[in-house]
Every structure is written in structure tokens, then in C-alpha cells.
Amino acid sequence: MLHSTASRVPPLLAAVLLLPVFALAQTAPKNPTNASAGATATQQKAASKTDAASNYAGSEACKTCHAAEYKSWEDSPHWKTTLDTKQGPSHEGCEACHGAAASHVSDPTDISKLFLFEKASPKDIDARCLECHAGGTEHMNTLHSVHGENGVSCISCHSPHHATQAQFLLVKAQPDLCYTCHLAKKAEFEMPFHHRVNEGLIKCTDCHNPHGTEGPKQVRMASTQDAVCFKCHTDKQGPFVYEHAAVKVDGCESCHMVHGGPNPHMLKVSNVNLLCLQCHTTSSFSSAPGAPSFHNQATFFQACTLCHVAIHGSNFSSTFFQ
Ligand code: HEC
Ligand code: HEC
Ligand code: HEC
Ligand code: HEC
Ligand code: HEC
Ligand code: HEC
Ligand code: HEC
Ligand code: HEC
Ligand code: HEC
């Protein structure tokens, strides 16, 4: 085990990581399998503090019978659970996920104490994984996320043993992973004007956090806690001396499709003017008396953005001319 540890980690890091392991190795029983198999009553009493430890067999005990699962575990970041021995055998190796397996090792037909993912409810699966993954802010929301609420558990997207993507142990690569259930979204990214998600330039998870978010639709915030769009379109963020309230208050979605659409610039409507007139009153753009000539749409059609160029906000013109 220590040997395989060293082979995966750069020498300096390995030295740092192994120090506590060596220290512990001297005090902990050398072979946890022996401890559980042939322990006498006195030995068990002496170990009463770690009583439950005797219910655990250790990952090495599984190797011979479950070679494939052992290999996939050994090749995944989950082998690292054996580095943190502070929490005891219930948090190490195979048994961190499958539960105490000593009785199963002595009688392979006894699977009564094992945690069987195929049979467990999505909530129980999430809870099991979150025993270790609740620490970061990322996954905390999962239980209460739209995914969590709809029975989409960790292993709908991640697979400890059968991942096709080594990174993040994903069942499938994006965006196909998401299209398994959100096939309708695929068409949106095939529209004439779209974010290049299918082409691999942008990922669903650039904008969404599938583990849940504070806000609606599992949409991420930019690092500035602003709309996710500013993460990449920083030039639209301002601050501008003259903000367009539509951008600041209603958000990008008031004018743009977010995934893709049939109109240039992914605008919600094909005619820019109709877009503007959804909020600005039509009367000022007619031939009605008092309407300024430059706004007379009856005379001839001009795109509003021909004159109001800096539509996202301006530092120079309150009417967004530049
Ligand atoms: C002596 C061989 C042997 C050893 C050692 C062994 N297993 Fe098993 N295991 C089996 C067999 C056989 C089955 C199928 C039992 C059945 O379905 O009745 C099984 C089933 C399982 C299952 C359920 C699989 C399913 O399809 O749902 C899990 C999980 C499991 N073992 C985990 C472990 C872990 C963890 C260890 C080590 C702590 C371990 N096993 C050690 C032979 C073994
Ligand atoms: C991070 C949690 C985790 C760890 C660690 C883990 N497993 Fe699993 N195991 C699972 C999940 C989840 C499944 C269900 C299949 C899947 O999603 O990959 C599973 C399925 C299995 C099965 C059923 C057959 C199969 O491949 O689907 C066996 C047997 C098994 N694990 C044995 C082991 C053994 C042996 C180890 C240690 C070498 C181990 N597991 C470590 C989570 C884990
Ligand atoms: C709907 C799919 C989905 C579900 C459900 C899901 N994940 Fe993820 N998870 C992902 C994707 C996709 C990534 C990769 C994120 C990226 O590319 O930025 C990821 C990344 C991760 C990572 C590595 C990156 C990080 O943020 O630390 C961990 C750990 C993780 N998920 C754990 C979990 C756990 C635990 C659960 C269940 C409580 C879960 N995930 C549920 C899709 C999902
Ligand atoms: C005993 C603690 C523990 C449990 C239980 C556990 N994990 Fe992990 N998980 C870890 C550790 C440790 C890492 C490695 C973190 C690192 O590399 O810094 C990890 C890494 C991951 C990663 C990231 C892989 C990558 O490429 O970055 C994913 C995804 C993940 N786990 C999913 C799961 C899922 C799904 C479950 C439940 C089936 C689960 N984990 C159960 C401890 C655990
Ligand atoms: C450029 C950012 C961005 C990308 C990339 C993106 N989304 Fe979205 N998505 C959003 C925003 C913003 C909303 C919220 C729109 C709203 O509130 O009307 C949303 C809404 C959704 C919704 C819920 C509303 C609906 O339309 O049904 C789903 C489902 C969804 N996205 C799935 C996906 C999937 C799957 C992918 C990848 C294939 C993806 N998204 C990629 C920004 C994005
Ligand atoms: C196993 C199926 C499954 C997978 C895989 C999956 N989702 Fe979902 N997703 C759902 C279900 C079920 C819902 C809730 C019902 C609905 O809105 O369609 C949902 C809802 C959503 C929503 C809408 C949230 C809301 O508030 O309306 C977004 C956004 C989303 N998923 C994004 C993603 C992304 C991104 C991925 C890939 C990383 C993904 N999903 C993978 C099943 C899945
Ligand atoms: C009031 C409606 C409106 C709002 C709100 C809006 N846009 Fe626009 N956006 C437009 C129009 C109209 C165009 C096309 C401009 C043209 O034809 O010259 C455009 C063009 C763009 C373009 C491509 C051209 C360029 O200037 O780079 C991007 C990128 C863009 N918008 C991003 C955003 C983002 C990000 C947000 C939210 C911060 C946003 N837009 C909010 C109306 C809007
Ligand atoms: C991860 C980075 C990223 C995020 C986040 C992002 N975009 Fe984009 N966006 C791009 C890139 C890159 C392009 C260039 C399009 C291309 O050629 O693929 C683009 C193009 C656009 C365009 C079309 C520009 C044109 O000239 O036609 C609009 C409009 C737009 N984005 C709006 C948004 C909105 C609204 C959001 C938030 C919901 C958003 N973007 C979030 C990267 C991003
Ligand atoms: C979602 C609603 C909405 C849309 C769509 C919208 N606007 Fe606005 N716009 C506003 C609001 C609200 C204000 C600020 C209130 C005001 O001064 O009337 C504003 C202010 C303005 C101003 C400055 C007004 C002033 O008195 O200084 C101009 C110019 C303007 N918009 C042009 C446009 C153009 C051109 C379009 C189309 C590309 C457009 N707007 C689309 C809501 C919108």
C-alpha cells in the first residue's frame, strides 16, 4: 500500500504525506485483517476504544475476489482515503463506501451489512458520499438541489468503478452526460447562433453547478457574485457612468437567449426594434405629433442600435451613443 502510494505522488509531496502514515503505522495494528479474523476476547477488550474496527477487514482483503473493483479504486483518487487514518477504518478504502465488511470476508454470501449502491435510495447514496464531500462549498447544496430533489444522486453522474472520464470520475463526458436526461437542450445548442458547447469550447458547468446553487436554475455566480455571464463577458459588466437599467436590473436574459437561438447575437427576437419596444413605449417612435423625427419609425426603418450603439452601458452618453 505504502509502495503504491509513493509511486503516484511526486517525491516531495510523498515525503510530506507519508510522514503521518509512518507514524501511525507504528502504533496501529499492522494487519487489520488478522485483528478481525483471529482476535481473542482480551484483544477485543483492549481495542474497545476502536471496537467497531474489528468489523472492518481493510481493502487488501477484497483484492483477491474483487480484482476489477480493486483496480478501479486503486487507479482513482479514492485510494487517498487510506492516507487519512484519523477517522478510522470506517472512512478508509472500500469500506468507506460499502460499510463494514469483515463478516462478508469470512462468509462471502453474507452481504447483509454491506451498503449496496444499486439498492440504496438516492438520498441515502448522497448522504454516504457527502460524509466526506460535504466539506467544500460545492456539494453542500446537492441534497436540496433540483437534482437532489428529483432523485438524481451522485452516482447518476459519477461512478467510482466504471467512470469513462478519469477526471472527476464522470459516467460520461460533458455535454453528453447532461444530454442523457436533458436531450431537449441539445437542439438549443444546434441553433444558428449558440454558445459552442457541443463543439467543446464551453461546458454546461461553466454556467451551471449540477450540485445546486443558491439561485434558481442551478446557475452559477461569477467570482464577483454577479451574473454568471460576466465571468467571460467582462466588458459588459461596467460599472458604467450610464447604465442601461435593462442590463443591470432585468439581466442579460431579458434580451438574449442563454443557450442559443435563431437570431444574430442570440437575441430573443429577430427584429432589434421590437425587442426595444417591449419596454420602451411605441408612441415615441410613431409619426404622432411631438415624436422626434429621428425616432419616426413610420418614415423608414432604422435599427435602434444604429444610433444607440453602446447598448450595454456607456461612460460617455446617457443615451448610449458611444
Ligand atoms: C472470498 C471472496 C470475497 C472477498 C474476500 C470479498 N468478497 Fe465481496 N463478494 C464476494 C461474492 C462471491 C459476492 C457475491 C455475493 C452474493 O451476491 O451473494 C460479493 C459481493 C460483494 C458486494 C455486493 C456486490 C453487488 O453486486 O451488489 C460488495 C459491495 C462487496 N462484495 C464488497 C466487498 C468488499 C468491500 C470486500 C473487502 C472488504 C469484499 N467484498 C471481500 C466475494 C468476496
Ligand atoms: C467512493 C465510494 C466507493 C469506494 C471507495 C468503493 N466502491 Fe465499490 N461501489 C461504489 C458504487 C457507487 C458502486 C455502484 C457502481 C458504480 O457506480 O460504480 C459500487 C459497486 C461495487 C461492486 C458491485 C459490482 C460493480 O462493479 O458495480 C463491488 C463488488 C464493489 N463495489 C466492491 C468494491 C471494492 C472491493 C472496493 C475497494 C477496492 C470498492 N468497491 C470501493 C462505491 C465505492
Ligand atoms: C447531474 C450530475 C452530477 C451530480 C448529480 C453530482 N455531480 Fe459531482 N460533478 C459533476 C460534474 C459534471 C463535475 C465536473 C465539474 C466541472 O467540470 O467543473 C463534478 C465534480 C465533482 C467533484 C470534483 C470537483 C469538485 O468540485 O470538488 C466532486 C468531488 C463531486 N462532483 C462530488 C459529487 C458528490 C459527492 C455528489 C452527490 C452528493 C455529486 N458530485 C453529484 C456532476 C454531478
Ligand atoms: C471516506 C471519504 C470519501 C467517501 C465516502 C467518498 N469520497 Fe470521493 N473522494 C474522497 C477523497 C479523499 C478524494 C480525493 C480528493 C483529492 O484528490 O484531493 C475524493 C475524490 C472524489 C472525486 C473527485 C475526483 C477527481 O478527479 O477530482 C469525486 C468525483 C468523488 N470523490 C465522488 C465521490 C462519490 C460519488 C462518492 C459516493 C459514491 C464518494 N466520492 C465517496 C473521499 C471520499
Ligand atoms: C452560457 C451559460 C450557459 C451554458 C453554457 C449552459 N446554460 Fe443552461 N442555463 C443558463 C442560464 C442563465 C439559465 C437560466 C435561464 C432562465 O432563467 O430563463 C439556464 C437554464 C437551463 C435549464 C433550465 C431552464 C430550461 O431552459 O429548461 C436547463 C435544464 C439547462 N439550462 C441545462 C443546460 C445544459 C444541459 C447545458 C449544457 C448542454 C447548459 N444548460 C449550458 C446558462 C447556461
Ligand atoms: C440522471 C438524469 C440527469 C442528468 C445526468 C442531469 N440532469 Fe439536470 N435535471 C434532471 C432532472 C430530473 C431535473 C429536474 C426536472 C427538470 O427540470 O427537468 C434536472 C434539472 C436541471 C436543471 C434545471 C434546474 C431548475 O431549477 O429548473 C438544470 C440547469 C440542470 N438539470 C442541469 C444539468 C447539467 C448541467 C447536467 C450535466 C452536468 C445535468 N443536469 C445532468 C436530471 C438529470
Ligand atoms: C436591452 C437589451 C440587452 C441586454 C439586457 C443585454 N444585451 Fe447584449 N446585446 C443586445 C443587442 C441589441 C446586441 C446587438 C448589438 C448590435 O446589433 O450591435 C447585443 C450584443 C451582445 C453581444 C455581442 C456583441 C458585443 O457587443 O460583444 C454580447 C457578447 C452580448 N450582447 C452580451 C450580453 C451580456 C453578457 C449581457 C448581460 C450582462 C447582455 N448582453 C445584456 C442587447 C442586450
Ligand atoms: C465560459 C465563458 C462564457 C460564459 C460564462 C458566457 N459566455 Fe457568452 N460567449 C462566450 C464565447 C466564447 C462566445 C463567442 C461565441 C462563439 O463564437 O462561440 C460567446 C458569445 C455570446 C453571445 C453572442 C455574441 C455574438 O456576437 O453573436 C452572446 C449574446 C452571449 N455570449 C451572451 C451570454 C450570456 C447572456 C451569458 C450568461 C447567461 C454568457 N454569454 C455567458 C463565452 C461565455
Ligand atoms: C427589459 C426592458 C428593456 C429593454 C428590452 C430595453 N430597454 Fe432601454 N431602458 C430600459 C429601462 C428600464 C431604462 C431606464 C428607464 C428610463 O430612463 O426610461 C432604459 C433606458 C434606455 C435609454 C436611456 C433613456 C434615457 O432617458 O436616458 C435608452 C437610449 C434605451 N434604453 C435604449 C434602448 C434600446 C435601443 C433598446 C433595444 C436595443 C432597449 N433600450 C431595450 C428598459 C429596457
Ligand code: HEC
Ligand atoms: C437615427 C438615430 C436614432 C435611432 C435609429 C433611434 N434613436 Fe433613440 N434617440 C436618438 C436621439 C438623437 C435621441 C435623443 C438624445 C438626447 O436627447 O440627447 C434619442 C433618445 C432616445 C431615448 C431617450 C429619450 C426618449 O425619447 O425616451 C430612448 C429611450 C430611445 N432613444 C430609444 C430608441 C429606440 C427604442 C429606438 C428604436 C426603435 C431608437 N431610439 C432609435 C437617436 C436615435
